[in-house]
Amino acid sequence: MRNAFKLLTMGLLVTIVFAACSSSNDSNDDKAQEFIATLDDFQGYTSWTKVHTATGEDPLLGDAHGAKAPLTRNVFFKDNVQPDNGKYPNGTLIVKELRDGNGDLAGALTMMVKRGGDFNPDGDGWEWFMTTTDLDTVLTQGDNATAGGGMCASCHAAANTNNNGTDWVFSR
Numbered sequence: 001m002r003n004a005f006k007l008l009t010m011g012l013l014v015t016i017v018f019a020a021c022s023s024s025n026d027s028n029d030d031k032a033q034e035f036i037a038t039l040d041d042f043q044g045y046t047s048w049t050k051v052h053t054a055t056g057e058d059p060l061l062g063d064a065h066g067a068k069a070p071l072t073r074n075v076f077f078k079d080n081v082q083p084d085n086g087k088y089p090n091g092t093l094i095v096k097e098l099r100d101g102n103g104d105l106a107g108a109l110t111m112m113v114k115r116g117g118d119f120n121p122d123g124d125g126w127e128w129f130m131t132t133t134d135l136d137t138v139l140t141q142g143d144n145a146t147a148g149g150g151m152c153a154s155c156h157a158a159a160n161t162n163n164n165g166t167d168w169v170f171s172r
């Protein structure tokens with residue numbers, strides 16, 4: 001009788017430990033999918049796929065992204081990544097640069113990174129960045145609420161409506 005009880009408790013313990021292990025494995029899998037970018041990840045972006053180039057004013061831009069300067073805006077996607085069912089995959093890297101009439105970099109670089117995991121659920125996991133053009137210093141970085149004091153996301157929300165783009169991205 002005692003042995004049967006022991007067996008039962010052992011069995012229960014094994015089940016609990018197994019359940020705990022498998023659930024922690026699940027959350028490890030989720031974490032593994034999160035992509036945390038460093039400034040190195042943006043190096044060499046000019047050799048990525050250029051999906052958009054435009055110069056001058058745009059009703060969607062107002063004063064943003066050097067539109068009134070006017071500067072040329074070039075948008076590069078790493079590995080020419082495409083949205084899948086309207087969402088970009090974790091690890092998506094997009095850089096936008098500005099160039100003046102001489103072709104020299106101007107202003108700052110702006111980036112979107114699909115970080116995923118638990119990051120920025122209100123913004124479908126996107127992380128917003130702005131850096132100096134030499135990729136040396138982060139000027140702003142964060143989620144919808146924090147990056148650029150919330151300005152990046154509040155304007156990019158328009159990419160989700162009226163066929164202006166998809167998943168917070170205007171250019172594709």
Ligand code: HEC
Pocket residue numbers: 052054058060061062063064065073075094095096110111112128129130140147148151152153155156159168169170171172
């Ligand atoms: C007033 C609106 C507005 C604001 C504010 C704004 N953007 Fe944009 N952004 C655009 C538009 C419109 C485009 C489309 C490309 C173009 O013609 O400039 C764009 C393009 C981009 C792209 C290329 C991917 C895409 O969506 O096409 C990145 C990356 C980007 N912006 C990052 C940022 C970041 C980071 C901030 C905040 C620091 C920011 N943007 C603030 C309007 C805005």
